[in-house]
Amino acid sequence: MSGDKLTVRGVNKIYSRDRDQIVLALEDASLSIQEGEFVSLIGPSGCGKSTLLDLVAGLTTPDSGEILLAGQSIVGQRGKVSYMPQSDVLFPWCTVVDNVIIPLRLQRVPLAEARAEARALLPTFGLEKFATSYPYMLSGGMKQRAAFLRTYLCKKDVMLLDEPFGKLDALTRMQMQGWLLDIWQRFKHSVLFVTHDVDEAILLSDRIFLMSSSPGRILVEMKIPLPRPRHPRMVTEKTFIELKRELMDWLETGVFGIAER
Ligand SMILES: Nc1ncnc2c1ncn2[C@@H]1O[C@H](COP(=O)(O)OP(=O)(O)O)[C@@H](O)[C@H]1O
Ligand SMILES: [Mg+2]
Structure with a gap:
């Protein structure tokens, strides 16, 4: 083994x-x-x-x-x-925070709690100023960091x-x-x-x-x-x-x- x-x-x-x-x-x-x-x-x-x-x-x-x-x-x-697929796309109609909390919502974490958890991580992912921005407002690097934060919040090893x-x-x-x-x-x-x-x-x-x-x-x-x-x-x-x-x-x-x- x-x-x-x-x-x-x-x-x-x-x-x-x-x-x-x-x-x-x-x-x-x-x-x-x-x-x-x-x-x-x-x-x-x-x-x-x-x-x-x-x-x-x-x-x-x-x-x-x-x-x-x-x-x-x-x-x-x-x-x-945790999986970040090649064509990972952020939902254009959701803010950064609401995009990244999707895995938490799927695990039935209450909305306010999920948003608070994501917000606390935004500085680490270089997105602190973009919590309420929509994906079209982000640069390519920021979009990838947001997609990465979403993957991170799947919380698997x-x-x-x-x-x-x-x-x-x-x-x-x-x-x-x-x-x-x-x-x-x-x-x-x-x-x-x-x-x-x-x-x-x-x-x-x-x-x-x-x-x-x-x-x-x-x-x-x-x-x-x-x-x-x-x-x-x-x-x-x-x-x-x-x-x-x-x-x-x-x-x-x-x-x-x-x-x-
Ligand atoms: N769902 C699918 N149906 C049929 N062929 C597929 C499918 N997904 C991938 N392939 C084929 O399998 C091979 C490997 O694809 P893929 O894993 O996407 O390669 P890579 O990620 O290395 O570029 C390619 O020939 C691709 O065309
Ligand atoms: Mg590929």
Whole structure:
């Protein structure tokens, strides 16, 4: 029996597109996350990253394989982990506070209590001045922080984040990475983070799983032995660049099939 917080073992997922066309979205996918560990999944578009997160969140079920939370199967069970899906959208007709309290309201926390709890957290999430703003009034980074606060209020030890910074410009993205590192350092969730950004994966993670597509497979696991706390500046350091070179070698040969020179 392993001491993993989350275990995905030998998971296969097949989608059928038409009557006779099937997609092997995941083939024999296995990974694990330890308590308080930050793990990233990196891979090209369409390699099955979101599929894997949907499976862990219980939104879909695998065709075979196991998904365990602290040793117990959570296959097909929703509400066991906090999930920020790739297309997480704030309701345009709700204020920031009313958007982020949705998980609390689903747990039947009374409205006034839920709002008070969310308001108390707004400064940590850099949203203290925007409690009663509507989503259209927020910048891209603020929207993502609000979506993240909503995920945080699901209050599960394991957090799944699907390309949370994918749509942000490079500078906002860097700022958000620094912010996420601070938050994670403070709350120490076990995180499964999806990205297709090499720098982001290395900067944030304890371990990275690299995926290839058609079928979606986990090719390799890479440990990131950089010290913590980390800072976005570290991308210029020698050890960081060496790790990046190693990951890019794997990408070129394993994912894009470019022969080694
Ligand atoms: N509901 C679905 N029905 C059919 N095919 C799907 C569905 N969801 C995803 N796929 C296919 O499965 C593969 C993996 O998709 P996805 O997990 O979204 O990839 P990623 O998040 O890595 O970009 C893709 O080929 C995609 O077209
Ligand atoms: Mg995706």
